[in-house]
Each structure stands twice: as structure tokens, then as C-alpha cells.
Amino acid sequence: MGTVGSDVVFQVMRYDPRRDVEPYWAEYDVPVDDGDTVLMSLMRIRESQDGSLGFRASCRSGICGSDGMVINGRSRLACKTQVAAMVALRGRVVLEPLRNLRYVKDLVVDQTPFWKKFRRVEPYLMPAGAPPAEERRMVMPQDAFDLLSKASDCIFCEICYSECPVNGIDRGFLGPQALIKAFRFEFDPRDDGAASRFAPLSNVEGAWRCRTTFNCTDSCPKGIPITEGIQRLKKKLAAETLAGLTPAYRSPTPVESPEDTSS
Amino acid sequence: MGRGFKVRPATGLKRHPAQTLATYRTGTWAWMLHRATGLLILAYLYFHLIVLSSDVWFKGSADFNRVVGELTAPPFILADLLLFVLILYHALNGIRIMLFDLGYGIGHQREWFWGLMGVGALLMVAASVALLPLAHL
């Protein structure tokens, strides 16, 4: 790609709330090797040019979800994005923080709302009955299992949250991540939590706000078919509403503590 | 301490970087157009009702033929075609969305979009053929 061994310009949005009135651009010339990711270059900047550059990172291989950021206009994982590909796109690498979340510093955003919404859908298995002595056998059609397993691939990177246009309009919208989490449990054959998840999901800011724009699915670094999960969820919620099985205006019941096998 | 780096002010930089149009993809464009066409058709509906009512109510039946004559003048036929485009787009994309709601074709949303747009284009040609001759009335 012509970048091997040469310097690439990294244009980074920078801002320190205690010092700067406004964000500004900083430009770094970074030596880049073939196959380098954006995250490797950021680390190089931090270790050898400018230690004060703020960004989060951990696993460096796309499995912990730390380093979502807007790279050349789209939300991506820095550790899964090749510098060469970005240079081919725009001649340089332009980095901004994720969207739809409060800007804190350099490439760091406040993730609090994201986590609050994740918690709101009661994202845990609520099985019926006491656990058996062994495992709960789970016989499922392979494609159904694959979809569940795919949905549980989420690494909480917030990229879908940053890319969803509805999240941009509606601060209250649960967002794709919380919905795909809910899907993962609602469709687990071992789960029995539909009644308590119904309220947060069928609420106006729940599943119905999703306008099937597919931006989440298109950008999810784990390739999760998020929109498909959400659509299935909607169908299930609609069916539950119609069947009147679940009282529509019920407030979420507190889940009783599970049998604590540990103490 | 390492190499120097340049800093330049970010002119026009918003603190909260807005989603720029360039980042939208097929699905989002489809939705934005769906919303725009929906609202435009709604606006047209009111326009339509008002025109009809004013003509029919206040001018009586005698004028109706004249109004229809005016409405088939070329500019109006074009406007009609435009309306047809709006409805067609909205309806076809609406079908696409409802198919997804029912669980069909989600994995091929782009193909569905372009496929239905193709259908739309064909219908447009048909509609033009049907409507344009009327313009000579």
C-alpha cells in the first residue's frame, strides 16, 4: 500500500477538559510497518512521541471492546483496523471519539448511559425452577444455536451505539446492544424471564424505536446480525402483547436472588 | 522527549462530532428517504384535500371539468408523477420493512432494497407511459 516503512499522518481529535476550551486537532507523523493496526500506532505515539494522548485499550485483538473510536468517519475498533486500509481511503488516519456518548477527553467518552441501558433489559438468565444436578441439556436446531451464540459474541464496544442514527436522535433509546443482549436471553430455551423483560423492551424507548436502519449490523466488529435479532424480538413482543399473556403495563418485578450455590 | 508533533485549531469542530452524511449506509439512507417521503405525502394529502374542497365546494360542479383540465396540463402531470415516485418509494420500502418485521430477508437487506428499487423503476416507466399521453388533453 506504499505505507510500509514510511510515515503516516495521524490526525487526532484532542481535548483535556481541565485545560482546553475547545477540542483541537493534533497531527502525528507515525512510522508504520506493513500490517500495523491503528491501535499499534496509537501505542507507538503514546510510548515514543506524546504520552499524554488519552485512549482506552486492552486486548489489542478485537475481543475486549475497549478501543472503539471513529476512524476516518466510521466507528471501528482501532485494534482491528489496518492503517494501510485507512490510508488507502483518505491518505491519512483521522481519529475522533465515539458518537452519541459524552465526550470526556481525547478519544475517551463517558460510557455510563450505555451501561445503564444494558442493565435495564435485565441481561441475565432467569431460569424456571431449581437447577438440576448436572447441566441443563440443551437440544436446539443448529441454526438457532448459531444465532444465539453469535448474539452472545458482543464485546460491549459501543460501536453500534455510536453508529445507530436513532441513538443520535433519542437519548433514551435502549440502543442495539441492549436489544441484542435481550434477544440472547429471550430466545435461550433455558430462560423464563419474558415477563420481567417485557416492560423495558416494549416501552416506547425499547425495541420499537429501532427503525431497521442496519447501521448497527453493518458496523458491528463481531459481525453480529443485530437487526435480525431485534426484529425477532419485536415479533415476539408483538405476539406477547396480542396474546395478552403479559400485562402490558406491568412494572418490572425484582428478580429474586438465585439459589446461591456458593455459600 | 520523542519527536515533536503539530497542533492546529479545529475550525468548525463541534464538541460532539455529529454523524456526517458520509457515514450513512444503504439502510440508513433508505430510512431517511422513507421518513421524508412519508411526511411529504402527508403534506400533499392536506394540499390535495384543500384544493379539491375549494374547487368543489366554492366553485361548484361546473368548474370541475375546468380544474381537471388544468390539472392535466404538463406541469401538473409531472407533479403527479413526482407524487407517484414518492408513494412508490414509500410503499416499496414499506414492504421491505414489513418483510423484515415478519422475519424475511433480513440477511439480504441491501439486495431487497435494490431489487425493490428496480421494481419501482419499472413501475415508474409504466406509469409514465400511462400518464404522459393524458398531458395532451
Place this chain on the structure above:
Amino acid sequence: MASSSHPPASGRSGTWPWLLQRVSAALLLFFVMAHLWIEHFMHLGARITYRTVLERLVHGFYVFVDAGLLGVVVFHGLNGLRSVLVENTNDPAAVRAVTTTLWVLGVATFVFGMDVLSPFLFGHPWFRL
């Protein structure tokens, strides 16, 4: 992950507006097609005159189509408008205000629309009898 309980979800259900938007859309598909068929293909070639329009309109099926189209279009359009308007508000009072206003507007539109159609309907010789 907190010692306190989860924030309560507000009680407004979003299921019905969503579901009815789909149902009305499906109905619209039928009505619009019927309408277009009637308007443009049934009498293709015939001159559109007050009389031909009138004749078409008094036919029971046509009446049904146009009245239905009007009702469903108004519902679908205003329900859509509502979803756009309330998209970024969480204030139940504001949502209620929007909903009420749009219902009033919708009913008024329907009545008004029927009234517009009425000369065609009631202007027919049958009604004169």
C-alpha cells in the same frame, strides 16, 4: 450493577402504535392499489370529467375504497408523524399532548375529507330522489 434496583421503565407501551402502523400500511397497500386501479386503469381512455368521476364515486365499492383510503391514510400518516414528533422526548405530558392533538386533527381531517367527497356522493340523482 448496583445495590439499588433498576430504573423503572416508564409505562408507555410502544407496541400498539408500531403494530397499527404496520397494519395500516398493509391496508394502505390494498387501498392504494385499488384506488390507482380504479382511477387509471378501469376507465383508461375515458375523459376525466365531473360526470365520469361522479359515476365512479357512487359505485359502492368505489365509495368503500375512497372512504377507507382516506381513513387509513389519515391514521397512517398522522401516526407516522406522531412517531417522528415524540422521538426525542421522554416527557409523558408532551407525548400525551401530541397524541391528543393528532387525534383531533385526524378526526377532523376525516370528517372534512368525507365532506369533500360528499358532493360526489350525495350529488347523485339517487340521492336527489
Place this chain on the structure above:
Amino acid sequence: MTSTGKIPKVDQTTSYDVLVVGAGLAGLRAALAVDPELSCVVLSKVYPVRSHSVAAQGGINAALDPEDRWQDHAYDTIKGSDYLADQDAAEFLCEDAARAVYEMEHWGTLFSRRPDGRIAQRSFGGQGYPRACYAADKTGRALYQTLFERAVAQRITVFEEFFVVSLVVAEGRVAGVLAIEIASGRLMAIPARTVIFATGGAGMMYARTTNPYIATGDGLAIAYRAGVPLKDMEFIQFHPTTLPGMNVLITEGARGEGGYLLNAEHDRFMGRYAPKLMEVAPRDIVSRAIETELLEGRGFADGSVHLDLRHLGEDLIRHRLSEIYDFAITYRGINPVHEPIPVQPGQHYIMGGIATGLEGQTTLPGFYAAGECAAVSVHGANRLGANSLLDTLVFGRQAGLAATRFCREEPQAPPISEASWEEWQDRLATLRARRTPMHYGPIRARLRATMTDNVGTFRDRKRLQAARGELAALREVYAHAGVMDRGEVFNYDLLAFLETGFLLDLAATVVEGALVREESRGAHWRNDFPARHDDQFLKHFLCSWSADGPVVGEAPVAITHYAPKPRTY
């Protein structure tokens, strides 16, 4: 995650009963085992889900099958450890394994299944039976998410993005910790009756490692500085198969499913090193085999050998090895369905750690440790694949239960003195104010280089002594280095600086342990002493902190039923 969603203000006057540092598998499992009546808080320097446990790929061991026995699992573990594991600990681990796995299943883990709905199991290195339960090749993530979601369900309080810098000791027992709230840069004193460390590994001291950027051994170094000895630090595991360049891990499961290792001469060379188990021999053996092939010139130009999966077929690769399929494509542009994957050994795990007993207890009353940062020790000189996840769950729970008991017996916590807080406050202030061109960056680079070159797979006295000298020099430079970011909010520069200090201390213990252990055992190979010497070295080495560098002591190895034998595969 906190109740208000705001960053919590830590009230220095409220004391927690149990304070867990680290929100990986071990930390969360400990917190979940704490009696809900007690006040418990988990601190993590990153959002919990960024912990390294999510990266684990291959599996978690448990003898579930009726044909398999936990005693066999224990035997494999002990043999794998080159007989340095404490056998009572290994037995405890393996006996508790099925319970731990079923518990995770009941909490919701989506394990891969057999056709009859039971949990699927695959072969793993050094095991006589396919007993690694797995969720494709993302077992760590599957387990971690379940535990995390359990913690959400049980309303466990987590202070996320809190960086612990020091353990406070008062009246001969633990009194709490000092931590920096990363979002504000404030130094906080958090009093607690018991403290459990579950801070994970320290791979960042090596250049080639599968570990994340956050694996800087903080907990180990903090405990060490507080006077708690570190056990068996010389045993560093090198994983045989990592992608050259990034050193992203290619799970052992790939070989467990039947992948071949080939050198540049297209020879399945493992036949010469472990004729029976071949590719699924324990990691120390496979890593040394690969290094030997490379040293003897039978490797590829980029310092790798090939891992060939092509004969396994596209379906298996894309379903059961989906993550590594993705890795090979993302990072090397290689499709493993059609091409072999280049691999080379890389640092992966530290067998050593904070010396603990079966309940996670240490020499400091009220202070516990579990997970990778602890050495119970079940892994001895070499950890078997898929035993570490098990270790985190079993001994994490043990630590939580033990802390609960401790709280019942010892009602009062000694207060944290102003002085201990001020000491660190002053240190941080001095650091922020220091004007110097010396940054931690070059120090880390030199540390990584010297550890990789001199304290890697093959060691000898000369190289170890060179490393000792270099580390002393680096500590000198470090003492005068400073930070570039003088801000408060999200000052990662400051944190990385502190982490570098932790790494330097730890590296010294690794080198000292490796110098005194004049034998070859498990992952520790001395070219100058290529044999195992049970008469002299069948014991643990404990490193204790002193102002002049590590002091090495020793402790016996617990032997129950398995007499040490030569180790062949």
C-alpha cells in the same frame, strides 16, 4: 457500574467488608461468593468486560464424562506441572471442576453442545482424555459474560476505572487500598476488612506476548511491596502458537481439533519431541520444540513454523474455530481454510504469583489472592491448557468464602492513617511536577527486549546475569523519569508510568528465581542445567521484597498420591 451511573465518590469513612481488586473471572467469582449480607465492592482499572479473562479461547477442563475421572485430571495436571504443583491443591481443583462448570451452565453459559444436548468437550495439551469444555473458541468470553451478567443480577457494586496503587497494612493486617479514580485523577483511600487480589497476569514485561496492554502485574507487585512473598516467579509459560507480529493467540484447541505443526521442510516435527501426544503435548514441550526447529534453521523466514488446519475442513474451522479464523484473516490476511497459519511461541501466562493456600489466604491476615496473580499452586512449573479458567472459578470462590469467614471472626478493620495516603499523594504530586526528558516509553522497550532475549524459553546463567544488570540500570533510570501528561482526567501516562514500576519489580523476581533454580523443570529451561533435579529442587522458591532487591526463600511441595516420575509424552 454504580447505582447512580455517576462516578462514585468514595467516602473515606465507610469501610467495606470485602474489597475485591480485579473484575476478571477470579475477581467476580470471589465477589459472588461473598455473603450478600456483607458489603462488598469490586475495583477494576478497566470496565469489567475489558478484563483479560474475555480473551481466553480454548476451553475449561472438567471430568464430566462418566468415563473420565477427576483423579485422572489431577494426575494430568500434576504431571503437566512437572511435579511442582501442590498435589492437595491440584486434587481440590479437579474434584471441584464439574461443580464449577455446571454452575456456569446454570447461570447461562452457552457452551458448545453435543447432539444429545450435553456440553461438548475437546482434547487439550497434556491430557489423557478430551475434557476441555468449550464455547467454540471463545470460552473465556462465554464464561465471563455469564459471570458478569450474574454480577449484574446480584447487584454487585463495581467501581470501574479505579487503579489500585497500594495495599494498606496496619496493625499487622490488611486495612484497605489506595486507588486512583481514573476519571478524576483523585487518590482515594478505601478502607476494607478484607482485600482479595485478582489482578491477572504480567505479560507486558515481554515483547512477544498474548497478554493485553493491561497485564502489567500490578497486583503482584503491590502485594510484593507490601511484604507478601511471591512464589515460583521463574515459571513463565510461552504459548507455542501465536501469530507473528501481533502475537495474537491461536488456541491450543486448534491442535486439539487435529491441527498439524509443520516446519519449512513440511515435516510434522512434533513426532521427534513427543511421539505419543504429538501436537497436543504440554505447552512447554511444544514451545521448546518450535524454538529448537527455529534455532536449527528449519523455520520460515519470519521466525515461524506452520499450523496447518486445512484437512479439518471449512465447516469445523468456521464454527468451532471462528475467532482464530477471523484473527488469521484480520491480522495476516490468511484464510486458514486454504493456507497454513504461521505461528511462533509467545509469552502467555505466569505460573507463579502471590503465595496462597487452598483458601486464597496469604501471609498477611485479611489479604487473599486468586486467579492468575495467585500461586496456590496448581500449575507448578507448567500450566496445562484450559486449567487456568478453572483455577479462576474454583479458587476465586474459595477466596470469597474465606473472606466472608474472616469478616465473621474479625469484626473491626484497622483505620487507614492519613500518613499512608499522604505519602502516595506526595509521590504522585512530585511525579506530575518533575521536568525531565526521561519517559517510561524507552524503559519499557528495554525491559521487554532484555526479558525476551535473556529470560525466554531457553535460559542460562550468563544471560540471566545480563538481565539482572540491565534491570538494575533500568530501575536507576526509572527513579528519575517523569510523565508527559500533567493533567488529572484520564491520565493514562501516569498509570503507565506506575505500571512500568510494577513490571520492573516483578521482572527482578523472575530473574532471581531463574538464577537460583539450577535445573530444568516445566517451562523453566536452563541450557547449563538441562535435567530435572528433584533431590535439590523439588520445592517452591518464595521471593520477598527488601530494599536491596528480592530475597529468595523456599517452601516444600505438597505430595499426596502421585510420586514424581520422569515426564515423557
